[in-house]
Amino acid sequence: MGVNRLDLSTTIGNIRMKNPVTVASGTFAYGQEMSEFYDLSRLGAIVTKGTSLKPWPGNDYPRTVETSSGMLNAIGLQNDGLDALINEKIPFLRNFDVPVIVNVVGHTVEEYAEIAAWLDNVDGVAGIEINISCPNVKQGCLAFGTTPEGTAEVVSAVRARTSLTIITKLSPNVGSVIQIAKAAVDAGSDAISLVNTFLGTAIDPWKRKFRLSNVTGGLSGPAIKPIALRMVYEVAQAVDVPIVGMGGIMTAMDAVEFLLAGADAVSIGTANFVNPMAAVEIIDGIEEYLQSMGFGSAREIVGTVAES
Amino acid sequence: MKGVYDCEVVAQSEVAPGVGRTLVACPEIARQAQPGQFVNVRVGHTTDPLLRRPFSVHAAYPTEGVFSLLYVIVGRGTELLRKFQPGEKISMVGPLGRPFDLGDSPDAEHLIVAGGCGAAPLHFLCDVLCAKWGCERITVLAGAQHRDALLCEAEFRAHGVSVGASTDDGSYGHKGLVTDLLRDHLALYNPSDTRLRVYSCGPHSMMQEVARICADAGVRECQVSLENNMACGFGVCTGCVQKIRGAAKGDNSGRDWHHERVCVDGPVFNAEDIIWE
Numbered sequence: 001m002g003v004n005r006l007d008l009s010t011t012i013g014n015i016r017m018k019n020p021v022t023v024a025s026g027t028f029a030y031g032q033e034m035s036e037f038y039d040l041s042r043l044g045a046i047v048t049k050g051t052s053l054k055p056w057p058g059n060d061y062p063r064t065v066e067t068s069s070g071m072l073n074a075i076g077l078q079n080d081g082l083d084a085l086i087n088e089k090i091p092f093l094r095n096f097d098v099p100v101i102v103n104v105v106g107h108t109v110e111e112y113a114e115i116a117a118w119l120d121n122v123d124g125v126a127g128i129e130i131n132i133s134c135p136n137v138k139q140g141c142l143a144f145g146t147t148p149e150g151t152a153e154v155v156s157a158v159r160a161r162t163s164l165t166i167i168t169k170l171s172p173n174v175g176s177v178i179q180i181a182k183a184a185v186d187a188g189s190d191a192i193s194l195v196n197t198f199l200g201t202a203i204d205p206w207k208r209k210f211r212l213s214n215v216t217g218g219l220s221g222p223a224i225k226p227i228a229l230r231m232v233y234e235v236a237q238a239v240d241v242p243i244v245g246m247g248g249i250m251t252a253m254d255a256v257e258f259l260l261a262g263a264d265a266v267s268i269g270t271a272n273f274v275n276p277m278a279a280v281e282i283i284d285g286i287e288e289y290l291q292s293m294g295f296g297s298a299r300e301i302v303g304t305v306a307e308s
Numbered sequence: 309m310k311g312v313y314d315c316e317v318v319a320q321s322e323v324a325p326g327v328g329r330t331l332v333a334c335p336e337i338a339r340q341a342q343p344g345q346f347v348n349v350r351v352g353h354t355t356d357p358l359l360r361r362p363f364s365v366h367a368a369y370p371t372e373g374v375f376s377l378l379y380v381i382v383g384r385g386t387e388l389l390r391k392f393q394p395g396e397k398i399s400m401v402g403p404l405g406r407p408f409d410l411g412d413s414p415d416a417e418h419l420i421v422a423g424g425c426g427a428a429p430l431h432f433l434c435d436v437l438c439a440k441w442g443c444e445r446i447t448v449l450a451g452a453q454h455r456d457a458l459l460c461e462a463e464f465r466a467h468g469v470s471v472g473a474s475t476d477d478g479s480y481g482h483k484g485l486v487t488d489l490l491r492d493h494l495a496l497y498n499p500s501d502t503r504l505r506v507y508s509c510g511p512h513s514m515m516q517e518v519a520r521i522c523a524d525a526g527v528r529e530c531q532v533s534l535e536n537n538m539a540c541g542f543g544v545c546t547g548c549v550q551k552i553r554g555a556a557k558g559d560n561s562g563r564d565w566h567h568e569r570v571c572v573d574g575p576v577f578n579a580e581d582i583i584w585e
Contacts, residue, residue: 026546027544027545028544029544029546032543037312054559054561057559057565057567058546061548061551061567063548063549064545065537066357066539069355069356069358071359075546075547080556080557081558221358222358250355270358272544273541273544275399276310276540276542277312
């Protein structure tokens with residue numbers, strides 16, 4: 001039409017995204033419910049709910065509690081397991097023109113590796129996000145993600161069983177997120193996503209009880225954005241692979257901040273709960289921002305933040 | 309497609325001390341809503357409070373394109389909701405959730421058991437049952453702590469349905485619990501009468517008792533509407549779960565229960581499926 005379309009696309013490993021916006025695992029289920037609000041093909045990619053080899057029942061209720069500008073969750077990775085993913089969820093998602101990244105969880109290194117091997121042959125899966133950062137399960141998961149050695153062990157085991165793009169999702173609940181990121185990249189991770197939720201808790205002063213059955217949960221939402229942004233910036237400085245940044249992104253300007261800090265793509269998480277249209281509104285908002293600032297692509301602003 | 313609607317608040321009223329009623333214009337929701345369904349309301353304009361609040365639909369007027377919410381003002385969310393002025397916009401997602409199953413028999417006996425603000429969705433249910441099959445075979449049993457908290461009682465009576473009321477303090481009706489009324493009422497029925505359908509909403513412990521009494525009396529159809537805390541309200545966060553009898557599909561671990569989401573698999577459940585705790 002004579003108007004130069006902005007190039008919003010980006011690439012994470014072998015995954016080509018039409019725009020830099022995806023959704024955070026566990027805030028979008030497997031897309032079925034969200035597809036009643038908008039066409040999932042609008043998204044740059046979809047990251048599924050964390051999926052284990054067998055179905056997991058998750059933690060007892062209550063699992064969520066609202067906090068100041070945020071929320072705690074302790075779902076405990078309730079999911080229907082790999083068979084349901086392959087036989088029901090992925091076939092549904094194949095109806096849309098959007099790359100699907102499966103978030104993978106396990107109690108043991110072998111479980112991660114086995115799921116990766118299965119997914120390698122599934123039509124409609126573009127990549128794997130290794131979840132070594134969920135704070136709400138008692139065994140595995142975060143136990144691997146808190147040390148460089150544990151991280152390397154899981155990532156290399158998965159790498160050995162799949163040629164799919166591997167993204168490793170990091171926890172902020174560690175001493176040095178940079179060390180963990182480097183260990184993941186050295187073990188063969190094609191990209192890094194961060195941050196998962198911050199470990200926290202809430203107490204009901206009248207009942208004098210913890211508000212979550214699990215006692216602790218993961219904090220998400222706008223309350224964590226400044227810390228998440230700082231961590232994304234630090235990791236982007238330290239590794240050479242693409243970064244998927246997330247943590248409290250509610251608006252397009254929040255997303256732009258993460259891009260400027262060095263994220264190649266961003267994930268929308270808790271915002272999906274508050275506004276089911278958040279992800280598509282953020283895509284439009286990023287485009288408007290780039291247009292108004294005179295940029296031709298999303299890629300050209302990545303990591304361009306300057307000191308003030 | 310489901311929608312996020314910017315609805316106009318049409319009227320605000322306090323129908324009893326500490327009980328708010330908000331009338332909202334939204335043709336889409338008013339047309340689609342079924343008894344037992346809810347809307348998820350953005351009560352604030354900033355990130356605090358962050359999450360939406362679920363409210364069951366209390367009445368819907370499809371031709372006028374309006375519907376109402378009825379709620380006890382108990383906390384921050386309800387305080388904020390009642391401060392919306394007529395003419396202001398309020399963001400709502402809905403209608404959400406699995407509605408009450410009204411059955412398909414014109415000669416069923418319908419028994420509605422309401423506790424406190426649990427009367428709100430049951431009011432809508434009563435409206436629809438009356439419109440569908442007439443009010444003759446509907447009985448409402450409504451309980452509350454005291455007279456002021458006994459919601460919708462006048463509206464139920466105005467329909468001409470048979471109404472029994474109870475208050476904990478005896479300020480109105482039977483002094484005691486609504487479950488006392490239920491026990492007495494069920495004594496009038498032959499337990500093998502499959503025409504009886506019970507619908508309940510209220511405090512968790514009340515519904516648990518309703519479920520037990522109905523099971524003991526041999527009632528085949530007892531539906532309850534749960535009110536668990538929710539983060540999203542449309543099925544993606546898995547926060548609002550209820551333990552339900554039976555193994556999950558594909559779960560061969562020997563576990564004889566599974567979690568269902570109150571927001572999409574409910575809020576209305578068959579009482580006999582619930583594992584009460």
